[in-house]
């Protein structure tokens with residue numbers, strides 16, 4: 135059995151007040167993660183890990199004496215690209231933000247311009263191109279994304295953005311990951327409010343919660359309920375969802391025993407969208423299969439890539455006009471016991487200096503229509519645009 139520091143071993147009980155902890159996050163100083171199981175704030179960098187190799191990371195963490203024995207960071211969409219993982223100097227944990235009202239001033243509206251990459255009409259052509267590839271039978275599903283480049287009139291402060299994301303959806307997986315700056319003096323932060331758990335391992339339980347299949351919410355409660363029910367009954371969305379669950383199950387089965395898989399999806403909601411959701415669970419039996427190992431066994435799932443994976447990955451590389459970087463990768467932590475939580479890097483943006491880049495994608499299957507998929511990405515972009523107080527343009 136490995137020894138771990140009290141900070142890491144502490145149950146996710148009340149160690150600190152989550153709202154106070156959220157308010158103390160500062161860009162360039164550490165990272166923030168919160169979700170239904172609790173909140174975690176890191177400060178400082180004790181070691182920057184040279185690679186995301188899960189065996190090497192677990193060995194490193196188990197060899198540490200004193201200080202936090204966990205690594206936090208981000209895995210890129212492309213599993214062959216470098217991960218960003220650090221062992222922090224300090225870790226503080228707190229209860230979940232839950233429904234706690236994150237009071238105080240909301241987001242600070244940013245003034246500036248947003249430029250779509252590519253233009254919306256080009257995104258529709260990208261979807262049409264994916265549909266043409268599907269006709270040959272080489273591709274069953276692919277997730278295609280687009281980006282918005284915001285150029286602000288001055289430096290963008292991610293602190294009020296994080297608070298605003300928390301205020302709007304305290305139950306989401308909220309994150310602000312300190313990334314290595316690529317310009318001197320400007321902290322670089324990946325921040326967002328994701329609805330999707332890639333994988334967690336806590337004590338004796340492994341959990342994955344793939345989402346796929348989406349519908350915009352409505353401010354009218356009857357219409358909102360109708361849209362949720364329509365999504366749950368939609369053959370197109372259930373098919374899109376089933377492809378993801380099948381892949382997650384196929385990749386988890388060899389590495390865990392006794393996987394529990396529900397018969398069908400249920401609905402989950404964010405402030406702007408309904409999603410189809412399936413939670414799969416298994417007992418955690420292998421002490422050396424850490425949360426990072428298991429997350430990497432799944433990533434990239436067809437919720438963000440497609441089926442078959444090689445053809446979908448190739449389509450994304452050829453059709454999307456940018457490198458996704460950490461968007462549709464995963465953010466989170468893994469510790470010396472093997473516990474950890476990795477969340478899909480979705481509904482997020484990267485802030486550095488006066489620039490913010492936001493992304494959103496949609497799963498394309500043969501029954502998809504380009505205009506609907508464009509509309510879905512527009513709704514997904516709202517999460518970050520609302521935190522910035524901006525419109526798409």
Ligand SMILES: C=C(O[C@@H]1C=C(C(=O)O)C=C[C@H]1O)C(=O)O
Pocket residue numbers: 277279330345346347348409437438462480481493494495496497498514
């Ligand atoms: C790709 C994104 O979301 C993913 C795609 C979904 C879909 O196509 O229905 C739903 C949830 C996510 O797995 C995104 O938010 O950018």
